[in-house]
Amino acid sequence: MRLAVLGAGAVGSSVAELAADYGHTVTAYADSQSAAVDPDGVDVAGAIDRKATDGIVGDADPGEAVAGDYDVLVEATPTTLGDAQPGFGHVEAALERDRHVVLANKGPVAERYADVRQLERASEGSVLFEATVGGAMPVLSTIADFDPEHIDAVRGVLNGTANFILSRMSAEGLGYEHVLAEAQDLGVAEADPTFDVDGTDAALKGVIVANVLADDGEEYTLDDADVEGIEDIEGSALELAAEDGRTVRLIAEVADGEVRVGPRLVPENAPLAPTGTRNIVQLETEHAGRLNISGRGAGGPETASAVLADVGRLPEL
Amino acid sequence: MSDSTDEVRSYTLRLELVDEPGELLRALEPIASNGGNLLSIFHERGNVTPRGHIPVEVDLEATPERFEAIVDAVRDAGINVIQAGAERYSETLTVVISGHLIDSDLSDTLSRIQESTNATVTDLSLSAPEGTEDASSARIRLATEQGAADGVMETVRDLAAEKELRVIEPLAAGGDL
Numbered sequence: 001m002r003l004a005v006l007g008a009g010a011v012g013s014s015v016a017e018l019a020a021d022y023g024h025t026v027t028a029y030a031d032s033q034s035a036a037v038d039p040d041g042v043d044v045a046g047a048i049d050r051k052a053t054d055g056i057v058g059d060a061d062p063g064e065a066v067a068g069d070y071d072v073l074v075e076a077t078p079t080t081l082g083d084a085q086p087g088f089g090h091v092e093a094a095l096e097r098d099r100h101v102v103l104a105n106k107g108p109v110a111e112r113y114a115d116v117r118q119l120e121r122a123s124e125g126s127v128l129f130e131a132t133v134g135g136a137m138p139v140l141s142t143i144a145d146f147d148p149e150h151i152d153a154v155r156g157v158l159n160g161t162a163n164f165i166l167s168r169m170s171a172e173g174l175g176y177e178h179v180l181a182e183a184q185d186l187g188v189a190e191a192d193p194t195f196d197v198d199g200t201d202a203a204l205k206g207v208i209v210a211n212v213l214a215d216d217g218e219e220y221t222l223d224d225a226d227v228e229g230i231e232d233i234e235g236s237a238l239e240l241a242a243e244d245g246r247t248v249r250l251i252a253e254v255a256d257g258e259v260r261v262g263p264r265l266v267p268e269n270a271p272l273a274p275t276g277t278r279n280i281v282q283l284e285t286e287h288a289g290r291l292n293i294s295g296r297g298a299g300g301p302e303t304a305s306a307v308l309a310d311v312g313r314l315p316e317l
Numbered sequence: 318m319s320d321s322t323d324e325v326r327s328y329t330l331r332l333e334l335v336d337e338p339g340e341l342l343r344a345l346e347p348i349a350s351n352g353g354n355l356l357s358i359f360h361e362r363g364n365v366t367p368r369g370h371i372p373v374e375v376d377l378e379a380t381p382e383r384f385e386a387i388v389d390a391v392r393d394a395g396i397n398v399i400q401a402g403a404e405r406y407s408e409t410l411t412v413v414i415s416g417h418l419i420d421s422d423l424s425d426t427l428s429r430i431q432e433s434t435n436a437t438v439t440d441l442s443l444s445a446p447e448g449t450e451d452a453s454s455a456r457i458r459l460a461t462e463q464g465a466a467d468g469v470m471e472t473v474r475d476l477a478a479e480k481e482l483r484v485i486e487p488l489a490a491g492g493d494l
Contacts, residue, residue: 155488233415233483233485234415234452234453234454234483235446236415236444236445236446236452236453236454237413237415237444237454237483237485239444239454240413240442240444240454240455240456241413241456241485243442243456244411244442244456246411248413248485251488253488262485262486263485264485264486264487264488265411265412265413265485265486265487265488266487266488272488
């Protein structure tokens with residue numbers, strides 16, 4: 001497949017770097033300001049070097065990447081809320097040209113799911129978005145395999161930063177601010193960790209799962225989720241939980257048509273209480289009981305591997 | 318469910334005790350001596366009734382036959398039995414609440430949870446590392462009827478919102494995940 005990779009952050013650059021390993025050719029690579037376009041294959045290493053030294057990936061305009069030759073448009077620009085632009089516009093442009101789309105950007109499927117599906121129906125191309133939920137973990141493809149109709153509930157730890165903070169606070173008896181600063185030093189939390197600690201990131205993933213479970217039914221957006229974060233959680237609350245053999249984790253839960261995200265009491269040794277940045281998703285299946293999927297929920301090569309798995313699932317156009 | 322009279326069930330007794338030494342022991346003794354298995358005792362020491370009595374809630378397990386004998390024996394001992402619960406507390410849920418628990422009247426919070434639901438507080442742990450004027454946390458275990466856990470959680474959430482407390486809910490209300 002020929003790939004146009006939009007977004008030159010951790011995920012986009014990893015997709016571009018790993019594409020050849022999976023037998024694909026990158027025919028366009030773009031960030032928000034610039035693009036490298038070559039129907040015979042972009043020099044990915046050169047473009048990544050140029051981004052580091054000159055701040056641009058090539059001399060072309062990002063619009064040329066969207067309009068260029070490719071089979072699959074990989075949307076890995078930063079997630080935006082509301083109208084989900086410019087990601088949504090890229091999805092629209094590719095589908096209108098009957099190209100496939102693979103999303104790492106959560107915005108279009110969390111905020112405008114019905115619009116994306118409508119565009120997809122009118123197109124020869126398909127849209128896949130495994131990378132938007134749980135990074136490397138095969139969550140959406142497992143739901144698709146089981147058939148959303150046979151999944152009763154989905155719950156999980158879907159934000160590694162929040163999980164790191166809660167598990168460190170629990171294990172070391174340290175305060176929230178202290179552990180957050182430590183997480184930032186380690187590069188586990190970003191300089192602005194707002195979306196991770198206020199539950200927004202986990203909620204977007206929950207909303208995407210809810211959309212998939214309700215396919216062709218109700219549409220969910222972030223506004224439909226009941227979201228509570230972990231900011232300023234009391235150390236004494238974690239202590240009391242520990243005394244009772246429990247701990248606290250930021251859990252996203254999709255059940256009975258509702259999306260809820262918040263700190264929850266879970267048994268200390270339960271699958272839903274992973275430590276560090278590890279993520280886990282638990283599917284409540286109709287005929288097969290509980291199914292746990294755990295792994296790395298973020299990171300460039302991890303998320304890129306989910307993007308490339310999606311590319312591999314797409315039919316030839 | 319079987320209707321066998323041999324089946325052990327959970328019951329709740331609501332009692333009112335006179336505020337005198339030894340009263341609680343006097344109330345509990347007939348339960349043990351009639352074959353009841355005590356599960357928990359909630360002694361609302363700070364919550365005196367208009368008659369000056371102290372409400373006590375006792376959860377116990379017994380066969381239906383033995384439970385009747387227990388209630389009779391408690392009454393015979395001169396203890397005021399307010400309610401001999403036929404309701405069956407079969408689900409427990411644990412929540413942690415944090416915030417200005419003392420300033421927002423923890424005792425009132427607990428009584429209101431019990432009054433507006435049919436749940437009963439079976440365990441309470443308080444942690445106030447910075448003293449009672451600062452933020453503190455409490456872990457509360459509630460026993461409730463089968464299927465009533467969602468409603469109880471709803472009440473706890475509303476109360477917490479009213480008193481600006483933070484609730485950390487169990488994963489699935491009533492579920493033991």
